[in-house]
Amino acid sequence: MLFNNKKVDKLLTMYLPITFMLCFTIFPLYWTVNTAFKPEGDIIKRPLQYLPAHPTIDNFVNAWTNIGFATFFKNSAIVGVTAVIVVLVCSTLSGYALARYQFKGKRAFMLMLLCTQFIPRAMMIIPLFIIFKNLGLISSPLSLIITYSAVEIPFTTILMSGFIANVPKELEEAAMIDGCNKLQSLRHVVFPLLLPGIVATGVFTFIYTWNEFLIALMLTNKQDKFTLPVGLSSMMGEFNVNYGALAAGSVIALIPAILLFAYAQKHLVNGMGGAVKG
Amino acid sequence: MDLSSGVTETSIESKKTVKKKKINKGNLTPYLFILPSLILIIGFLFYPIGTVFYYSLQNYDIAAPFYNGFAGLDNFKTIFTEDKMFLPSLLNSLKWVVSEVGLQLVFGMIVALLLNQTFKLRGLVRAIAFIPWAISGVLASSMWSLIFNEHMGVLNDLLLKLGLVNEPQAFLAGTTTAFTAVILAEMWRGIPFFAITLLASLQSIPTELYEASKVDGASRWKTFIYVILPQLKNTIVLTTLLRVVWEFNNVDLLFNLTGGGPAHSTTTLTMYIADLAVHGSNFGYGSALTVVSFGILLIFAMIYLKLSRYEKE
Numbered sequence: 278m279l280f281n282n283k284k285v286d287k288l289l290t291m292y293l294p295i296t297f298m299l300c301f302t303i304f305p306l307y308w309t310v311n312t313a314f315k316p317e318g319d320i321i322k323r324p325l326q327y328l329p330a331h332p333t334i335d336n337f338v339n340a341w342t343n344i345g346f347a348t349f350f351k352n353s354a355i356v357g358v359t360a361v362i363v364v365l366v367c368s369t370l371s372g373y374a375l376a377r378y379q380f381k382g383k384r385a386f387m388l389m390l391l392c393t394q395f396i397p398r399a400m401m402i403i404p405l406f407i408i409f410k411n412l413g414l415i416s417s418p419l420s421l422i423i424t425y426s427a428v429e430i431p432f433t434t435i436l437m438s439g440f441i442a443n444v445p446k447e448l449e450e451a452a453m454i455d456g457c458n459k460l461q462s463l464r465h466v467v468f469p470l471l472l473p474g475i476v477a478t479g480v481f482t483f484i485y486t487w488n489e490f491l492i493a494l495m496l497t498n499k500q501d502k503f504t505l506p507v508g509l510s511s512m513m514g515e516f517n518v519n520y521g522a523l524a525a526g527s528v529i530a531l532i533p534a535i536l537l538f539a540y541a542q543k544h545l546v547n548g549m550g551g552a553v554k555g
Numbered sequence: 556m557d558l559s560s561g562v563t564e565t566s567i568e569s570k571k572t573v574k575k576k577k578i579n580k581g582n583l584t585p586y587l588f589i590l591p592s593l594i595l596i597i598g599f600l601f602y603p604i605g606t607v608f609y610y611s612l613q614n615y616d617i618a619a620p621f622y623n624g625f626a627g628l629d630n631f632k633t634i635f636t637e638d639k640m641f642l643p644s645l646l647n648s649l650k651w652v653v654s655e656v657g658l659q660l661v662f663g664m665i666v667a668l669l670l671n672q673t674f675k676l677r678g679l680v681r682a683i684a685f686i687p688w689a690i691s692g693v694l695a696s697s698m699w700s701l702i703f704n705e706h707m708g709v710l711n712d713l714l715l716k717l718g719l720v721n722e723p724q725a726f727l728a729g730t731t732t733a734f735t736a737v738i739l740a741e742m743w744r745g746i747p748f749f750a751i752t753l754l755a756s757l758q759s760i761p762t763e764l765y766e767a768s769k770v771d772g773a774s775r776w777k778t779f780i781y782v783i784l785p786q787l788k789n790t791i792v793l794t795t796l797l798r799v800v801w802e803f804n805n806v807d808l809l810f811n812l813t814g815g816g817p818a819h820s821t822t823t824l825t826m827y828i829a830d831l832a833v834h835g836s837n838f839g840y841g842s843a844l845t846v847v848s849f850g851i852l853l854i855f856a857m858i859y860l861k862l863s864r865y866e867k868e
Binding site: 291292294295298299301302303304305306308309312320321323324325363366367368370371373374375377378380381383386389390393394395396397398399400401402403404405406407408423424426427428430431434484487488489490491494495505506507509510512513514518520523524526527530531534535537538539542 | 582584585586588589591592593595596598599600601602603604606607610665666669672674680681682683684685686687688689690691692693694695696697698699700701702704706707709712743797800803804806807810811814825828829832833838841842845848849852856
């Protein structure tokens with residue numbers, strides 16, 4: 278023990294650092310929400326208001342309707358949901374192959390999946406732009422859906438194969454002895470047990486697509502096709518930044534990510550730990 | 556006699572075909588299962604990376620297509636002899652990666668150790684501590700820009716109140732403060748990555764180990780150095796390597812908070828490449844820079860894994 282008094286010891290080594298950490302984590306979030314609810318004039322006024330004196334939702338209305346956050350939000354949602362579906366289908370299939378079959382080239386496939394984790398994303402923006410320009414898909418949500426799926430599948434395949442390997446093979450065989458065919462046993466026995474893993478994988482994929490910036494910036498050049506990060510970035514790049522609307526737009530982008538994260542965070546430590554160890 | 560031998564023969568034959576069928580089926584199914592993933596990975600990860608190497612040997616400028624064609628090693632020669640941005644941006648990358656990964660690892664470790672204790676509301680505290688992990692670089696940029704701003708930034712307000720500065724500072728516009736400001740914002744976002752992975756491996760350490768060192772009368776610091784740290788070694792080696800690669804390539808905050816400025820003081824190598832790709836048109840040269848930065852990362856990873864003797868001991 279560092280200090281003789283047990284209470285002082287606990288205060289100094291536990292409660293104080295935890296409080297400090299929480300303050301540091303929460304402060305930027307608090308300040309953004311605080312700014313978002315202030316009227317334009319109050320934002321720059323000194324002394325700064327640590328709670329909005331005249332709370333208003335004008336910034337949200339402005340961001341949503343005039344600046345285009347309704348469109349950005351819709352674009353991000355379309356790309357995210359579609360990519361999640363593609364990723365889940367592909368990675369469940371390939372994860373099942375890895376967990377349940379021995380086949381030639383399995384090791385090579387695994388090695389390939391691991392290698393992709395070291396491919397710098399920034400390395401891909403120039404060739405991706407050229408590829409999608411040739412395909413005529415610049416500024417099309419399809420280019421982002423395809424790219425995000427390709428980027429996420431290696432990791433989610435490893436994740437899913439771990440989840441599938443945890444479902445006892447005997448359960449599947451028992452179902453087949455009881456008269457199920459392969460597909461039925463997968464649907465009625467394996468799938469329900471996999472559901473938590475599938476949900477966690479889907480949430481993580483969605484958060485990635487929701488947050489990705491550089492590829493979206495490179496592959497989108499029409500404002501009505503911007504995703505949220507590209508929209509926010511273009512706002513920050515303007516000469517006269519509208520800070521109230523920027524804060525409100527940030528809150529809009531923040532809410533889905535935080536809600537999904539709160540839902541899936543208990544899987545995070547287990548999932549990440551497994552992925553890092555395995 | 557004849558009959559029975561006939562029966563056995565057909566039964567053996569039918570067994571053979573059954574076996575054959577099963578093998579065929581077993582052989583084909585896994586390949587069908589991995590096929591969609593394989594197509595996407597090869598088509599949109601490996602093929603693009605391959606073309607980077609091809610374009611690096613080309614004059615490929617979409618703004619001046621007349622000169623496009625094979626260039627040999629010209630682009631690389633320009634990088635190493637004429638490009639005045641290359642070396643400074645490489646040094647900035649080094650500064651960026653070392654300070655980010657170092658700070659995130661140290662604070663991530665502290666947070667993981669704190670959260671591994673038992674206390675009231677631990678679940679909630681953990682959830683809050685991990686929130687920045689789910690926040691995008693762009694979002695973090697916009698949130699921190701509201702803090703660093705010269706006119707409405709709350710950091711200036713707090714520093715003025717504490718009497719640490721006499722007048723509001725433009726943190727993101729000063730050559731010395733800009734780098735520190737971005738480092739702080741990125742650190743905020745990066746700590747949870749280490750906290751999550753380290754916490755996961757802290758939880759896999761058998762409690763007997765702690766108890767044994769407690770019985771032996773070891774201090775907390777000694778327990779950490781001699782008992783906990785060796786158990787975490789492989790996780791630290793792997794997560795640090797992943798993070799170095801990730802931070803080396805990460806430009807979201809640099810791009811949005813400073814744009815590489817002022818006076819290129821926050822232009823890392825990847826920021827330089829991203830700027831060329833997004834605002835420029837010389838894709839051949841950008842590709843060559845990408846190949847160089849990939850080579851640097853590869854050499855680093857090999858040396859790092861060799862020196863750290865991953866998975867040994």
